[in-house]
Amino acid sequence: MKTLPARSVVVVLGTRPELVKLAELIRVLGPAARVVHTGQHYDEELSGGFLAELGLPEPAYLTGVGGQPRAVQIAAALQGLDALFAAEPPLAVVVQGDTNAALAGALAANARDLPLVHVEAGLRSHDRAMPEEHNRVLIDRLADVLCAATPDNRELLLAEGVPDERIAVTGNPVVEAVRDHLPAAAERARLLAAHGLDADRYVLATVHRPENTDDELALTAVLHELAGLARELPVVLPLHPRTRARIEAAGLLPLLDGVTVLPPAGYGTFLALARHAALIVSDSGGVQEETTVLGRPLVVVRNSTERPESLADFAELVDPGPQIGTAARRRLSEGAPGLHRLANLPSPYGDGTASRRIAGLIAELAEERTAHRSPALAA
Template sequence: MQTVLPARSVAVVLGTRPELVKLAELIRVLGPAARVVHTGQHYDEELSGGFLDELGLPEPAYLTGVGGQPRAVQIAAALHGLDALFAAEPPLAVVVQGDTNAALAGALAANARDLPLVHVEAGLRSHDRAMPEEHNRVLVDRLADVLCAATPDNRELLLAEGVPEERITVTGNPVVEAVRDHLPSADARGRLLAAHGLTADGYVLATVHRPENTDDERALTAVLTELAGLARELPVVLPLHPRTRARIEAAGLLPLLDGVTVLPPAGYGTFLALARHAALIVSDSGGVQEETTVLGRPLVVVRNSTERPESLADFAELVDPGPAIGAAARRRLAEGPPGLRHLATLPSPYGDGTASRRIAALIAKTVAARTSTAPKREHAALAA
């Protein structure tokens, strides 16, 4: 059921592939009320362009001069563009998701124009100040009027930081419905595996894209060395992020990929299909930590820290780049079919697949409350 909101009244600001995925269902629920603004943070056509069609999203308004820039320039350029858009056509609310530069720019633009800000996936914390995303998510949470916490633990973290209880709602994470909506049928998955010469539960799927692993040559070498070692025991499939490929080439590490099945960046459905039947996933992605809990697959997380400890309880193990990757991978692979069957019985800690409808209802409630007090707010502003 669509919320009753005026057309183009809710600005949904996004800029990366994970945001497109996680906000797709909310955009559909909002219907004509959604006004999608893409900052261009992910500017590669392989990473974002095809996703609009695959996810059934309307063509966004695009900002220019953001993609490929340093972090500060990205945020400043996106903020400048968003402020101009919001001045020309003020929305009744602004929605951002997660911890990207696009999310922070959207939050700052909403705050500058005194627009209600809704933060989807609020309350994630790695407590790692070396992560730019940690700074982004903390700042967005401080600015948000409505904080949509994915889990009760996220809510408790926000309360501990002094966020007023009335601003926080545990909604679940939209990733659950995203996975359920876009996982291809069993027949389509079977055809995909056959096309790549893969057997269900007989290969490892890997992704590597985070700067802590790609910008540090020693870390990148360690990750690829461990994947190459695993590839001598069973197939390793690596959809390769263009930025990661560039780093591998620059470091002269292409020979480490000789035994690995390298694929171009995968569409979302393709990635889910590969993940659904992998015996193990090795990744540094935050979103993959969530998706594996819906798919019921084991994961080795190659990162210094994680803001998603809920995944670590049953589905994932956190390791540093190096021999720990291979050790953890072989431990999970040794669990075999019984381990996979056990994971398949566990519910995802990220909710029941209705997060987008809850968030849409919160947006409608927030807009109604703001609209009802608008005359008082305008009078107070004039008096000041």
């Protein structure tokens, strides 16, 4: 990869999942990367521990974004990014996924006529009730380079009329993120022992999406099914603060009595727990990818998914309610042979070199931008 000038590539992000997936790309870009955090999900833990775990420097933070409604988040981030881009125009802007931060970054780049790279392009749930779906489609229409994680993502983009020359199938950086941050076997064994867990003998669960937490009936149904599973084997639930608040407000704390509730886990801790779970129950998009790298079965509790590749072997999509328990017990009944089968399947999200491919595409785009800016170089 050609050497890029220092601070010449702005990486815009706003949430922990974006930090996780872009960490290796930021490391590969080195001094060329200028990381801007919009503050969409800012909390004090981002400074220090979490960034240190990922091996990242402190980003530049915008203000006035976190905790605001979606439109205000996008508008505030857009205003802050526009000022940054005007003061120090980058050669390229990188955004990842489908967050409000990513959309703000894409709009700001477009407004300043800056080349835009979209990591994780082409995902589609075809569910217009999801704000993320609108963000994905808009970012893909604006991007100059669309880094599709899978061939299916590429086909979706082509069907929407995106020119083939703007699309590159790169794989998903989640593969290297999992491989880089999964603790060693001895550390994983220590962690399980500390929580009184036996490998392949517990369920790991996460619940945080508004469709499950803001709907009291859905939240009750999810917790009821987890409580039922907890009567058969341990259920471990790292509890998101927002989810805890919803549970308390709805008076549902008794449903957690048989569940092992943990504070929100660091990325490495979560991967260690996921690596040895007999089953994972989650509404997370990232977990749908991570389980394919870890070789673990997953029950996805959502109305729709933008990651159908995971459903082929690793995951099942269910609505909140009895389907959770039915699907969970079916996957658990496969036992050790089922886990062995998944462990030997390749992840559909690539070979773990996505970040280097994307960095190469960024370098090519930046070189074109430099030549375009300078007639002497163009000649």
